[in-house]
Amino acid sequence: MKVLIVDDSGLVRRLMRKMISDLGHEPLEAIHGKDALKQLEAHPDIGLMMLDWNMPEMNGVELLDAIKLRWDPVKRPTIIMVTTENQMEKIVQALAKGANEYIMKPFTREILIEKLSILGITNGCN
Amino acid sequence: MVTQETLNFLFSLLHKESGLALDDSKTYLIETRLDPIARQEGFPSINDLGRHMKQHPSQPLRQKVIDAMMTNETSFFRDVKPFELLKGVVIPDLLKANEKGRRIRIWTAGCSTGQEPYTISMLLCEMGPALRQWDIGILATDIADGALARAKAGIYSQYEVQRGLPVTYLTRFFNQRKTEWEIKQEVKRLVEFRRLNLLSGFSHLGIFDVIFCRNVLIYFDADTKVRIMEQFADILSSGGVFFLGGAETPFGITGKFTRIETEKGVCYKKNTIPMQP
Structure with missing residues (x-):
């Protein structure tokens, strides 16, 4: 599965890229929300997006709004917020705007695997 | 060394x-x-x-x-399948079978820090109206005092509430306390925690409709396993269901259970006619 990692931190993208490819999926990267929109248009087969909250240009929830406006809910990728924002109100807000799951940083490989499993996403094949 | x-x-x-x-x-x-x-x-x-x-x-x-x-490793919704089976099949069956008495008793033996009984309780809370006017009790026991104290408090770290717990359950059944998360009273109230050493016998606990004892007996010796599993069979109600860990089986230990395989997972029922182990 193509997985779009949206995070302005190069270090985080690198770590998540490794985790995603270790699980047999194909990682793609975007450095902020606007960049993610371009990637989503270029790769309509992206199945999962892992989305940071605080980023320049367009942040995570702004991207959620943009996706809600532009994409048919059935056709849009599954979205996991992956962020340091760990307040209940923020989680509720992101879910209301269309995120399917929520990971609070820092997180481990086990947490990622279990969250993917909750979403029915199994390991891909290398 | x-x-x-x-x-x-x-x-x-x-x-x-x-x-x-x-x-x-x-x-x-x-x-x-x-x-x-x-x-x-x-x-x-x-x-x-x-x-x-x-x-x-x-x-x-x-x-x-x-x-x-x-103290065993545990997490919310650990292995997922037993809980899907519980919610999708076992509880609906019990709602029919126990219609008269309107009572369901569940035991999680070896509950560690409480994630397993609270997972069951959250599922029951979610079933809401179907269980109104039912007397539901979850008994959760463990030998480890430290784990039990944590279980009773029902307060979990950010790491623990991310292990296996769908975020919608976090927002619905937990209150945030700074960086920790406390399970809500509506979930806690169904669970009674008690210290119990399985070796000391447990027939005094009464009859249960569902028993969870997952990954607890793995390090017990063969004789102890026989003794404990047979006691589980004795206190399981006639239509009751027994859950073991994914890598565990009663076969070769006791002939008192039948394996029930469903598309949602595996559980065991008590045999009415005892078979060879």
Whole structure:
């Protein structure tokens, strides 16, 4: 599965890229929300997006709004917020705007695997 | 390096007090679980801790050691399938079977820090109206005092509430306390926590419709497993369901259970006619 990692931190993208490819999926990267929109248009087969909250240009929830406006809910990728924002109100807000799951940083490989499993996403094949 | 003398002392103590059957191949378990206790209690090594316990068989230290060895890894919705089976099949079946008495009793044996009974409770809370006017009780027991205290408090770290727990359950059934998360009262109120050593017998607990005992008996010796599993069968209601860990089976141990395989997972029911183990 193509997985779009949206995070302005190069270090985080690198770590998540490794985790995603270790699980047999194909990682793609975007450095902020606007960049993610371009990637989503270029790769309509992206199945999962892992989305940071605080980023320049367009942040995570702004991207959620943009996706809600532009994409048919059935056709849009599954979205996991992956962020340091760990307040209940923020989680509720992101879910209301269309995120399917929520990971609070820092997180481990086990947490990622279990969250993917909750979403029915199994390991891909290398 | 833990000496053979210390290992033998600890193996024998753990077997006698908790039924845990360890051998030299499990030395790493002793090292990883007891090293923090030794340091916390001011002993330079596990050997010194063992020597002290031999000379001063004081209960608190002994209990701490047992706690550390018996506290099993757990998480919310661990292995997922048993909970899908519980919610999708077992509870609906019990709602029909127990219609008259309107009572369901569930036991999680070896509940560790409480994630398993609270998962069950959240599922039941979610079923809401269907269970209104039903008397539902979840008994959760463990031998480890430390784990039980944490379970009763129902407060979990950010890491723990992310392990296996769908975020919608976090927002619905937890209150945030700074960086920690406390399970809500509506979930807590269905669960009663109690200290219980499975070796001491448990027929006094009464009859249960569902028993969870997952990954608890794995380190018990064969005789103890037989004794405990047969007691589970004795206190399971006639239509009751028994859940074991994914890698565990009653076969070869007791003939008192039948394996029930569904698309949602595996559980065991009590045989009406006992079979060969």
